[in-house]
Amino acid sequence: MTQGKNIGLLVLLILLFVALLYTCEYSKLLSQIRVDTYAYPTSLHKDLLSNTLENIKTTALETDIDQLILDLPSDRYYNSDNGYKSSIYIEEYLKNLTNNIESKPVRELFRTELFHHEWKQPSVILRVGQFPQSIVLGCHVDSINFKSTHNAPGVDDNLSGVVVVLQTVKHLTKLLESGMNLKNTIEFHFYAAEEVGSAGSTEVFQNYRLEEREIVAMLQQDMTGFIQKSLDQGEDEHFGLIRDYQSPTLSSFIKLIIEEYCHIPVLETECGKVCSDHISALMYGYPSVYVLESKVELSNPYIHSIHDTVEKIDFNHMREHLRMTIAFVVELAITPIKRTEVVEKISFRYIDLIILMTVHHTRRFVYLVIVFAAIVCTLYIISDDMAKSTNNASSTPLGIDPMDEYDEMLLNELRQSLMRQPITAPTMAVGFMGGVVLPLLITNAIAQRPANALSQGANGK
Numbered sequence: 001m002t003q004g005k006n007i008g009l010l011v012l013l014i015l016l017f018v019a020l021l022y023t024c025e026y027s028k029l030l031s032q033i034r035v036d037t038y039a040y041p042t043s044l045h046k047d048l049l050s051n052t053l054e055n056i057k058t059t060a061l062e063t064d065i066d067q068l069i070l071d072l073p074s075d076r077y078y079n080s081d082n083g084y085k086s087s088i089y090i091e092e093y094l095k096n097l098t099n100n101i102e103s104k105p106v107r108e109l110f111r112t113e114l115f116h117h118e119w120k121q122p123s124v125i126l127r128v129g130q131f132p133q134s135i136v137l138g139c140h141v142d143s144i145n146f147k148s149t150h151n152a153p154g155v156d157d158n159l160s161g162v163v164v165v166l167q168t169v170k171h172l173t174k175l176l177e178s179g180m181n182l183k184n185t186i187e188f189h190f191y192a193a194e195e196v197g198s199a200g201s202t203e204v205f206q207n208y209r210l211e212e213r214e215i216v217a218m219l220q221q222d223m224t225g226f227i228q229k230s231l232d233q234g235e236d237e238h239f240g241l242i243r244d245y246q247s248p249t250l251s252s253f254i255k256l257i258i259e260e261y262c263h264i265p266v267l268e269t270e271c272g273k274v275c276s277d278h279i280s281a282l283m284y285g286y287p288s289v290y291v292l293e294s295k296v297e298l299s300n301p302y303i304h305s306i307h308d309t310v311e312k313i314d315f316n317h318m319r320e321h322l323r324m325t326i327a328f329v330v331e332l333a334i335t336p337i338k339r340t341e342v343v344e345k346i347s348f349r350y351i352d353l354i355i356l357m358t359v360h361h362t363r364r365f366v367y368l369v370i371v372f373a374a375i376v377c378t379l380y381i382i383s384d385d386m387a388k389s390t391n392n393a394s395s396t397p398l399g400i401d402p403m404d405e406y407d408e409m410l411l412n413e414l415r416q417s418l419m420r421q422p423i424t425a426p427t428m429a430v431g432f433m434g435g436v437v438l439p440l441l442i443t444n445a446i447a448q449r450p451a452n453a454l455s456q457g458a459n460g461k
Contacts, residue, residue, distance in 0.1 A: 006385065010378045017371045020364060025206070026356050028283070029348040035285050037342040038216050040253035041335045044260050048180070049330060052171055053261060053323050058315040060170075061322070064163045065155065069310060072159075074151040076121070076143040078193035078200070083121035086141050087114070090124045090162070090190050097169065098126070106176045115204055121192035123200045126169065127185060128176075128333075134185040135332045136218040136288075137325055138201065138277050139165045140194030146304050155310045156293070157303040160225035160318060162190065168325045175330065184216060184333045191277050194222070195304075197359035201277035209284040216337045217250050218288035219328050220278040224321040225313035226293050226300035233298065237317060239266040239324070240295045245279050247287035247344055254289050254328065261327040262320050269295035274352045282346045291324065293317060 021027050072089060073082035091112055098110035115123040121142060127134075139161035143154025165188055172186065192200035208215060227237050239258060241251060258266045275296075281288035293299055302308045357365040 002385065006378060006382050010375065010382065013371055013375045013378060017368065017375065020368050020371065024357065024361055024364060026353055026361070029353045029356070032345040032347050033283065033285055035247050035282060035287050035344045035346055036215075037247070037249050037287065037340045037344050038337050039340050040217070040249065040337065041331055042256070044256070044327075044331055045334065046260065048175075048334075049261070049327055052175060052326060056167075056171075056319050056322055056326075058319050061163055061167060061315045061318050064166060065159055065310060065313065068159050068162065069153070069155065074153055075145065076141055076154060077152065078121045078142040078196060079119040081120065083119075083142055083192065087122050087124050087190065087192060090141055093166070094124065094126050094169070094188075097166075098173070101173055101177065103177050106173065109176065109182070115200075115207075117192060117200060117203055119193060119199075121200070123192045123204055124190040125204075126188040126190075128172065128187070129182045129185040131183065131185045133214045133216045133337055134187050135216055135329055136187045136189055136281070137165055137168060137221065137329055138189040138191060138218060139221045140191040140200070140277055142191075142193055142195050142200075143308075144195035144304055145306065147306075151306055152304070153306065153308055154303070155308050156223050156226050156300045156313060157308055158194070158222050160223060160293075160313060161221035164221050164224050164318060164321045164325055165190070167322050168329060171322075171326050172329065180330070180334065182333050183336050186329050186333050189277075194277050197356050198274065198277045198280050199360060201280035202283065202360075205280045205284040205286060208286070215281065215286040217247075217253070217328075217332055218278060218281040218286055219254065219325065220276050220288065220290040221321060221325060222276040222290065223292045223300055223303065225315070225318045226302075227314045227317050228312065229301065230294045230298045235294075235298060237264045237320075238294060239264060239320070240269040240292045240299065241266050242271055242275070242278070242290040242292070242296075243268040244270040244272070245274065245282060245346065245348075246289050247282070247346075249340075249342060249344060250287040250289050254291060254324075257327045257331065258291075258324055262323050264317075264320050266291065267295055269297070271296060273349065274355060279352075283348075287344075291321075293321075 072086050075082050076086040077083050091114060094110075094112045098107060098112065101107040101110070109128050111127045113125050113127075115125055117123070124141070140158050141162060143152040143157065145152035169188055176182075189201070189204065191198070191204065194200060205215075230237060239262075241254065243251070255266055258264075276290050276292075278288040278290040300308065300312065302312060354365075357368075
């Protein structure tokens with residue numbers, strides 16, 4: 001009877017585990033996600049863009065980044081007053097920029113809006129045009145310091161990306177005023193909460209998919225100004241193209257853009273886990289790519305600290321990023337883009353599911369771990385009961401057949417697979433909870449630390 005109750009309990013625990021897991025939106029990461037595919041341009045408009053790209057000045061990039069450092073708080077943590085102020089500043093910056101466009105028809109193409117979240121910092125979206133298909137150029141506004149008592153200037157991560165996107169807007173306005181016509185909408189996204197699992201962009205693209213918006217392509221700009229580590233290790237200056245989370249078709253197009261419009265090559269690299277906001281687009285089936293300052297292993301080692309400062313920025317390298325982003329949005333915005341039937345699927349890792357659930361659904365994840373530990377303990381108990389039954393069967397009186405040798409071998413194999421070490425069920429549960437849940441709760445506590453710990457003034461000035 002006890003054995004039957006234990007098996008019934010095991011079934012209930014498994015059903016509870018499945019229900020907790022598959023009612024979470026991140027459960028989709030357990031299977032491959034099909035990504036929309038498009039036929040991107042193969043012939044480019046170099047004559048249209050040549051003057052614009054050759055007239056890019058590094059002084060403009062320096063001026064913009066210095067202005068942001070001066071005007072924005074010294075931290076932009078997503079759930080703080082400073083995080084909120086930072087996004088509002090970007091919104092007002094964009095409104096002032098677009099309201100000063102002389103041509104009324106061009107000015108009326110631009111619309112700025114806030115995308116609010118459950119935390120303090122909103123995301124900011126600037127739309128240009130009102131066509132069914134959209135091209136997205138993204139960056140994130142928030143910053144973080146893993147030592148909560150310090151500021152988080154986040155100059156490379158990610159004021160450098162913000163400035164590249166802002167400068168792209170400025171050059172686009174000039175092209176539109178000169179008579180360039182759009183065939184697709186352009187969206188410039190300034191996400192909140194990238195540093196805590198791309199939370200802001202996840203909500204944006206989830207909303208877009210629910211509203212059935214058509215995103216033709218998304219390019220993320222996150223960390224665009226550090227190259228010193230590459231030079232120190234004898235590597236030539238280059239872009240890093242993330243290949244383990246990408247749309248292959250769109251990656252081929254961005255390689256073409258870089259080859260035709262930039263002065264440095266692009267090298268493929270890997271994140272090894274979810275990294276930056278392009279993964280949110282992929283999660284909801286939108287084609288996206290992430291191009292950063294270098295291969296991941298050669299990128300800025302000072303991010304998420306007080307040392308992520310402007311002195312480490314190479315503005316000539318940022319200029320190459322700007323050449324790429326201008327060409328990317330213009331080429332896709334002035335060309336009709338058609339859907340294709342090419343099948344592209346993105347596979348996420350189990351660690352991605354753990355990271356995202358830990359950050360965004362901490363309570364649910366803790367419940368999952370507890371239920372999983374209970375399942376393991378119940379299996380242990382069932383196995384132990386089976387072992388005792390075997391011992392009793394081996395000493396039965398004459399006339400009752402004991403378990404044959406083959407069945408006993410199978411049972412022993414089952415027991416060994418469940419028990420690699422001679423530990424008790426309570427010890428197993430405590431070890432699992434201490435080894436898995438506690439570190440994850442600490443990680444989440446860092447992400448959720450009080451905002452006042454990060455409100456220290458404007459860049460220490």
